[in-house]
Amino acid sequence: MFPGVDGFHWTFGHVVFLGLFFAVALTIFTTVVRAVWRSVEDFRSRRATAICWDLEFAGMPEAERCCRHELAGRVAERTCPNSFDCRRCAEYEKFAALPASSPATSFGLDYPAGRLYHRGHTWVRPESDGTYTIGLDDLASHLVGKPDSVELPEPGAAIDANGTAWTLRKGRNEVRVRAPIDGTVVETGGADRGWYLRVRPEGEPNLRHLLQGPEVTAWLSKELERLQIQLGAPDAAPSLADGGILMDGLMDAMPQADWDNALASTFLE
Amino acid sequence: MASYAVADRRWIERGVERTSTLRFALWLVPWALLLALGVYAAGLCLRFGLNQTNMDNRFPFGLWIFLDLSIIALGAGAFFTGFLVYILKFKELKAVLNTAVVVGFICYSGAVGILMIDVGQPLRAWFTFWHPNTHSMLTEVTFCITCYLVVLLFEYIPVLLRNRQLRRVPSFLIFEHRLHLLVPVLAAVGTLLSFFHQGSLGGLYGVLRGRPFAFREGIAIWPSTFFLFILSAIAAGPSFLLLITSLVEKVTGRKLVEFSVLCRLGRISGLLTAVYVAAKAVDTLAWLNRTSPSLGFAPWEFYSYKPFGTWLMLAEIVLFGLVPAVLLLHPKTASRRGWLISAALLVCGGILLNRFILTVQTLALPTLAFDEFVSYLPSWQEVASFGAVVAYGVIVYSLSYRYLPLFPQEKREGYRVSGR
Amino acid sequence: MKKRRYGMVIDLDRCTGCGACSVACAAENNVPPAAPRATERTGITPLRVQPVSNGASGPARREVFIPLMCMQCGEHTPCVSVCPQQAVEVDSATGIVTQMPQRCLGCRYCMTACPYHARYFNWWDPEWPAGMEKTLNPGVATRMRGVVEKCNLCHSRLHAAEDKAAAANQREVNPADYVPACVEACPTGAILFGDLADETSAVARAARAPQAFRLLEKLGTEPKVYYRSNRPWVRALAEPRTVPAKEVQRG
Numbered sequence: 001m002f003p004g005v006d007g008f009h010w011t012f013g014h015v016v017f018l019g020l021f022f023a024v025a026l027t028i029f030t031t032v033v034r035a036v037w038r039s040v041e042d043f044r045s046r047r048a049t050a051i052c053w054d055l056e057f058a059g060m061p062e063a064e065r066c067c068r069h070e071l072a073g074r075v076a077e078r079t080c081p082n083s084f085d086c087r088r089c090a091e092y093e094k095f096a097a098l099p100a101s102s103p104a105t106s107f108g109l110d111y112p113a114g115r116l117y118h119r120g121h122t123w124v125r126p127e128s129d130g131t132y133t134i135g136l137d138d139l140a141s142h143l144v145g146k147p148d149s150v151e152l153p154e155p156g157a158a159i160d161a162n163g164t165a166w167t168l169r170k171g172r173n174e175v176r177v178r179a180p181i182d183g184t185v186v187e188t189g190g191a192d193r194g195w196y197l198r199v200r201p202e203g204e205p206n207l208r209h210l211l212q213g214p215e216v217t218a219w220l221s222k223e224l225e226r227l228q229i230q231l232g233a234p235d236a237a238p239s240l241a242d243g244g245i246l247m248d249g250l251m252d253a254m255p256q257a258d259w260d261n262a263l264a265s266t267f268l269e
Numbered sequence: 270m271a272s273y274a275v276a277d278r279r280w281i282e283r284g285v286e287r288t289s290t291l292r293f294a295l296w297l298v299p300w301a302l303l304l305a306l307g308v309y310a311a312g313l314c315l316r317f318g319l320n321q322t323n324m325d326n327r328f329p330f331g332l333w334i335f336l337d338l339s340i341i342a343l344g345a346g347a348f349f350t351g352f353l354v355y356i357l358k359f360k361e362l363k364a365v366l367n368t369a370v371v372v373g374f375i376c377y378s379g380a381v382g383i384l385m386i387d388v389g390q391p392l393r394a395w396f397t398f399w400h401p402n403t404h405s406m407l408t409e410v411t412f413c414i415t416c417y418l419v420v421l422l423f424e425y426i427p428v429l430l431r432n433r434q435l436r437r438v439p440s441f442l443i444f445e446h447r448l449h450l451l452v453p454v455l456a457a458v459g460t461l462l463s464f465f466h467q468g469s470l471g472g473l474y475g476v477l478r479g480r481p482f483a484f485r486e487g488i489a490i491w492p493s494t495f496f497l498f499i500l501s502a503i504a505a506g507p508s509f510l511l512l513i514t515s516l517v518e519k520v521t522g523r524k525l526v527e528f529s530v531l532c533r534l535g536r537i538s539g540l541l542t543a544v545y546v547a548a549k550a551v552d553t554l555a556w557l558n559r560t561s562p563s564l565g566f567a568p569w570e571f572y573s574y575k576p577f578g579t580w581l582m583l584a585e586i587v588l589f590g591l592v593p594a595v596l597l598l599h600p601k602t603a604s605r606r607g608w609l610i611s612a613a614l615l616v617c618g619g620i621l622l623n624r625f626i627l628t629v630q631t632l633a634l635p636t637l638a639f640d641e642f643v644s645y646l647p648s649w650q651e652v653a654s655f656g657a658v659v660a661y662g663v664i665v666y667s668l669s670y671r672y673l674p675l676f677p678q679e680k681r682e683g684y685r686v687s688g689r
Numbered sequence: 690m691k692k693r694r695y696g697m698v699i700d701l702d703r704c705t706g707c708g709a710c711s712v713a714c715a716a717e718n719n720v721p722p723a724a725p726r727a728t729e730r731t732g733i734t735p736l737r738v739q740p741v742s743n744g745a746s747g748p749a750r751r752e753v754f755i756p757l758m759c760m761q762c763g764e765h766t767p768c769v770s771v772c773p774q775q776a777v778e779v780d781s782a783t784g785i786v787t788q789m790p791q792r793c794l795g796c797r798y799c800m801t802a803c804p805y806h807a808r809y810f811n812w813w814d815p816e817w818p819a820g821m822e823k824t825l826n827p828g829v830a831t832r833m834r835g836v837v838e839k840c841n842l843c844h845s846r847l848h849a850a851e852d853k854a855a856a857a858n859q860r861e862v863n864p865a866d867y868v869p870a871c872v873e874a875c876p877t878g879a880i881l882f883g884d885l886a887d888e889t890s891a892v893a894r895a896a897r898a899p900q901a902f903r904l905l906e907k908l909g910t911e912p913k914v915y916y917r918s919n920r921p922w923v924r925a926l927a928e929p930r931t932v933p934a935k936e937v938q939r940g
Contacts, residue, residue, distance in 0.1 A: 007400035007775045013490075017403040021412050027458050028419055035448040042443050052442045061284060163439075172275050176437070260279055269283075269437075318834045319795075320812040325730035327806060329797035389795020389810065389835025396774040396794055407773040407798050478908055479767035479804030481929075565907025566929050636804040637904060638926045639741040639755070643730075 049163035050085075053178075056269070057083040064226075064265055068119075068211055071218040073101035083162070084119045084268075086209040102214035103221050109138040109246060111220070116210035118180030119219070120268045122165065124210060127198070131186055132205075134165065135195035136177065139223060140266060144170050145249025152188040152196065159183060159199060161209075166196055170251055173259055175267050181205055226265060231257040280434050280672050285679055286523070287671050297667065300660040307657020310650040311386045319389060323648040328632050332647035333387045336655050338470055338624040340376040341414075342498070343617060346506030347373020347421060348463035351456035353537070361533055364526040367428050367675045368517075369510050374421045375665050379658035381418055386654060404490075406472035413466030420459045424452060432672050464499055471498025474627045481566040483631040485556060493552045494627075500548055504541035505620040507534040508593075508613035515610055517670060525676040528606070535609045539597025542616050546590035553582065574642040577630050585626065589619025691861070694763070694784040694886035695842055696913030697872065698895040699756055701923055703879035704738075706754030711736050713874030714758075716824070717843055719831045721815035733809045735759070735840040736871050743922050753923045756871070756880070758840040759807040760904065760912030761786050767910060768799035768808065776837075784886075784913060785842050793836035800837060804905055805912075808839045843869040864890070885913055902927040 001018065002008060042048040057065065057080075067078035068086070074095050082089045115123040121140035125133045136144070147168040159165050165179035168191075183199030190196065211219055224246070231254060247253055263269070277290040287293070314321045324331040350369040353359040385391045397411045430436065430445035468491065474483035475492025485492040511534040518525050561568040572579045596602045596612035603609060633643055669675060714720070714736040723732045736758040743751040762768075762779075766786055769777045776792040777799055779785070788808075800808040814834040817825070825831070828845035832838050850866035864883055872882040883892035895901060901917045902924050918924055 001399050001401060005399060007402070014403045017409075018401070021416075024416055024458055024462060027454065028416060028423070031451050031454045031458075032423055032448070035444060035451050038447040039440065039443045042447070043440070048439055048443050051446060052439050055442055055446055056436070172272060260275070261283060264283055318813060319810070320724070320726065320731065324797075325728065325812075326800060326809050327730050329800035329810060387796075389797070389837075390793065390833075393774075393792075393794045396776075396792055400774045400776075400792065402770075402772055402775040404770045405773045405798075407771060407796065411773055473798070476770065477767065477802050478765050478910065479802050479905075481908070563907070564909070565905065570930065632801065635930060637806075638928060638930045639739060640806070640930075 046158075046160060049160035053162035054083045060268070061265075064268075066222070067095075068215050068219065069095040069098070071102075071222055072215045073218065074098035084209060085162070087206045092208060100214040100218070102216075102218035104217070106217050107220060107224060107246065109142070109220065111138060111216050113213075116180070116207055116212050117216055117219070118178065118210055120162075120178035120180070121266055122177060122180045124180045124207065125195075131198050131200045132181060132183065133195045134180060134197040134199060135189075136191075139220065139246065140177075141191075142246045142248050143227075143250050143263075143266065144168060144175070145252050147191055150190055150196075152190070153185050155185050155187060157185045159185060159197070171255070171259075173251075173263055175263055176269070178268055180210060181207065223266070227262060230262040230265060280432065282433055282672075282674050285674075288521070293667070293671060297664060300663045300667075303653075303656050304660035304664065307653045307655070307660060310653035311657060313650055314386050314654065315391070319387075321648060321650045323646055323651065325645070327643045328645040330628055330632060331645055332651045332655060333383050335625055335628040336658075337380045337383055337387075338628065339621050340658075341380050341470060342467065342502040342505055342620045342624065343509040344373045344376025344380075344506070345463060345467060345502035346510040347376070347424075348417070348456075348459045349503045349506045350510065351424070351452075352460040355453040355456040356460065359533075361530055364530045364676065364678045365510055365514055365534065367673070367677075368514060368670075370421065370424045370428060371666060371669045371673075371675065372510065372513055374418075374425045375662040377414065377418050377421055379662055381414060382661075383654065383658055406469040406476055409469040410466050410473065413462045413469065417459055417462040417466065420455050420462065423448065424455055424459070427452065428669070428673050428675070431674050463502075467502040468495040468499045471495045474631060477631070478564070479636065480631050480634075481561050481564040481636075482571050482634050483627055484560060484564065485552065486560050493548075493555070497545065497549055497552060500541060500545040501620055501623060504538055504545045505616050506538075507541075508538040508616040510534055511538070511613045512610065512617060513666075515606075515613075517666075521670070523679060525679045527678055530678075531606075531609060532604060535597045535603055535613065538613065538616055539594050539603065542590060542619075543594040543598060546586060546594055549590065550586055553586065571630075571634055574634065577626075577633070581622075581626060581630075585619060585622050589615050589622055593619070692782060692784075692886060693884045694913060695847075695867075695883070696761060696784070696885040696892060696896065696915065697869075697883075698881045698892055698901060698915040698917055700879045700881070701753050701755060701916050701918040702920065703877045704754045704756060704875075705877055706738055706740060707876060708738050709874040709876055710756055710871035710880065711738055713870040714840070717826055717829070717846075717870035719815075719825050719829050721817055721831070722821075724813035724816070727813065731810075731812045733811065733838065735807075735809060735838065741926060751920070751922065753918070753920070753926075755916070755926070757805065757807065758871075758914065759786060759842075760805050760910070760914045761842065763911035763913055765908075765910050767802040767804065771798045771802045773798070783847065785844065785847070786839075787841055787844065788837065788839050790832040790836040790838050791830070795835040795837065797837060804908060804910075808837050810837050811835060843871075846870070900924070905929060 008014070042051055062079055065079050067075065067080045069075045070078045075098070086092045111117070115125045117123050117137060121137045123135050123137045127133055147170050149169040151167045153159060153166060159179040159182065161180060161182050162178050164176045166177050168175040168177060181199065181201055182205065183201040185197055186200050187198040188196065189198070251259060274290040281287050322331065347369045350362055350366055354362050354366050385394065388394065397408055401408045401412070427445045427449045430441045435441050436445070471494035472492055474480070475485040475487065475494030477483045485494050487493040487495060511531050514526055514531065557568045572582070593612040593615035596608055602612070629645070633645070635642055711734060718735060720733050720735065736756060739755045739757050741753050741755055745751070761784060763784055766779050769779055769786065773796065774792055774794060776789045776794070778787050780787050795810065797810055800810060811832050811834050815831050826845070828849065846869060847867050850862045853866055854860070854862045869882060872880045881892045881895050883890040885893050885896060887893055895917065896915045898917060900919055901915045903912045903915055904927050906927060
């Protein structure tokens with residue numbers, strides 16, 4: 001194997017054979033080490049969350065990757081190529097300038113106009129002190145009702161947009177709620193306080209990836225339609241389409257439904 | 270739904286359907302029992318030695334070597350598909366790439382596992398690395414298979430980490446992503462390694478000057494069997510993949526890949542089988558007329574011990590070579606599922622027959638004038654140990670199929686599985 | 690020291706098939722008694738005596754006993770090139786094919802390669818009945834289960850002879866000091882042993898005789914074990930079988 005070991009010969013064949021072997025072994029080794037190293041680098045440079053989100057987004061059903069401008073009726077059909085991150089969308093301005101059409105109703109759900117909404121069903125509200133409050137939006141709150149437990153990040157922790165902001169537990173389901181923006185957690189709330197996190201972003205954040213105005217109700221309409229199909233319960237669902245009101249604590253009310261799938265779609269798993 | 274079923278469902282890819290947890294568990298039970306029996310038998314061999322087998326001094330290689338050679342040849346689909354997809358850019362075959370990796374990993378790890386029982390002193394396996402005899406085909410096989418098993422492991426890991434729950438761990442997902450980007454490098458290395466060890470497995474017999482039935486002349490240090498084994502392995506690999514995919518489709522009752530992918534596999538297999546048959550025929554003629562007589566052995570003598578007659582040679586070349594090659598290349602038969610599967614079965618059967626003839630007939634034949642034609646029947650321990658490898662393969666594949674995105678083309682309306 | 694080529698010429702016309710060589714070999718080399726379940730094909734017989742008949746019956750029947758051991762192939766040595774870990778080598782000084790059981794992995798590839806079936810695998814743990822360990826030869830290491838062994842022309846005796854020569858400040862081993870156990874034990878003196886490279890030695894001269902032959906010579910492995918017989922049908926046994934199987938039968 002090595003010079004000095006019994007059986008090693010400085011012959012042409014021997015050297016070629018072992019040289020090839022070591023070259024191959026080294027290639028395999030370097031490849032794996034490179035993969036590990038690049039992974040570590042991704043975490044160090046805080047790219048990891050974005051990459052994870054991109055990968056998961058790519059794995060989502062096409063119907064769930066619908067562009068906000070399609071929801072708002074500005075464009076006929078468009079699948080988002082940017083993982084719902086309009087901040088890096090080159091065509092955002094072009095579409096945003098078009099007139100939107102959307103239902104006038106918010107389906108009996110509470111979506112205040114002063115807030116911005118993330119596709120993972122969180123809302124963001126700018127505060128006067130430069131911090132942002134983050135909470136679970138009304139549709140998600142109606143689904144989950146009162147969570148069995150909530151796991152919030154510690155104040156001082158950093159959260160990344162589209163990364164996990166906090167996790168909810170409800171029965172046998174665990175939900176990862178995606179963070180709508182980047183920032184440092186300043187204060188934590190909870191389900192009963194109406195908001196979950198207060199974060200301070202670095203500098204002035206770009207929030208154009210969040211939904212607002214007419215887009216919100218259009219998005220809601222699509223989400224309710226999806227839920228109706230996924231939960232597939234003939235007794236509860238039609239009321240939604242008929243303009244009925246989404247009942248509070250739907251998970252408790254319909255324990256037999258396919259919540260695994262519904263929650264995954266709702267919270268962009 | 271019972272709570273275990275809910276928990277189980279959460280590990281299964283979204284958008285695909287799998288059988289119920291209970292039915293899946295029941296499916297695994299017999300295989301687990303077979304595995305347990307085989308592990309017990311292998312334990313007997315390790316504890317009490319190879320006297321538990323029916324091998325002997327005249328028949329030092331037996332069932333295990335024959336099946337090792339066979340499953341390594343059938344597992345060639347893994348490297349060859351990787352080669353076709355990443356190096357030759359056959360994008361269509363991406364549909365079966367993941368399943369090829371899993372099958373390859375099972376075949377190679379199973380073969381290495383059996384080899385570890387087959388040698389008399391398994392703890393000395395590292396001696397081959399420390400004091401390698403670079404003239405030995407077995408050294409090359411050992412080095413290449415070890416390296417290739419590592420390659421397969423790192424090709425399998427990204428598939429594994431794509432599991433729905435494992436993917437949720439950010440570091441797993443990132444590592445999967447980074448490793449996946451480098452997989453073409455591994456595919457290239459795997460191709461190099463596979464070419465050499467598939468060949469060297471053939472060389473194993475081709476260099477046996479003392480066994481004129483197996484001995485072959487060749488190019489430089491490589492006897493002709495070196496090249497024939499490479500050819501036959503890459504011919505059978507796609508066929509085996511075709512069979513496995515069809516079998517899984519049949520067992521699960523789901524459509525997993527487009528039929529055109531299977532046709533593509535069949536065509537590749539057919540083309541290579543045709544080349545193999547031609548090369549094998551030339552090689553056989555050269556051996557009959559030149560190699561064997563030059564060593565003092567009349568080749569027809571080898572076929573005078575029933576039932577190992579010349580029909581075996583003809584069956585290998587015509588029935589298991591020429592016939593499936595024609596079936597796979599003729600547009601009419603190649604586009605019918607039934608013919609495609611039958612032809613693939615023949616190609617894989619031909620590989621088994623070839624490895625059987627080279628292992629068993631070679632050893633059974635006499636060399637000295639006063640030798641007997643010897644026979645050998647494997648003991649239950651040998652059969653059970655190998656059964657364990659089959660059971661291990663079925664279990665690993667079943668688990669992989671259930672919990673990993675093996676078939677990117679398997680979809681329910683609107684869903685796309687994230688296998689790449 | 691000049692290069693030697695140790696070999697032997699076995700006179701099959703003198704061999705009575707008594708098996709003394711076989712017993713002497715086993716005793717010299719610490720071959721354990723056969724395990725209870727051992728068969729003809731799983732036992733360890735580095736030197737075995739094979740009875741062969743001419744296939745005839747009645748008064749025309751003739752028999753010969755062929756002592757078989759490692760043929761010490763000198764060229765293309767089949768077992769050497771196949772061993773993955775250099776546990777088999779041809780000693781360039783003596784021409785002896787050496788086997789290192791302590792390095793052997795037990796893959797049995799060498800056994801597959803050997804056309805003379807002269808290699809034996811230790812299928813069982815070596816066991817000696819209580820008290821019999823006193824008969825063990827202290828100069829030879831016993832072999833463990835799971836490794837291959839074979840005749841090495843009583844290598845320990847060669848070492849002893851070389852040590853003796855070195856102690857006496859002699860460059861060459863005295864031929865009388867190095868005689869393998871089988872040669873020593875043969876009551877009819879059928880085995881002639883010595884250095885084939887020494888043209889003048891008795892063994893080299895006997896090997897050149899027209900009645901001398903080697904088994905499967907056409908394989909080109911240049912065995913250093915020769916046989917001799919005045920009977921043509923015995924000499925024909927050197928060639929592989931070219932007649933229907935029933936005509937040559939094991940005795």
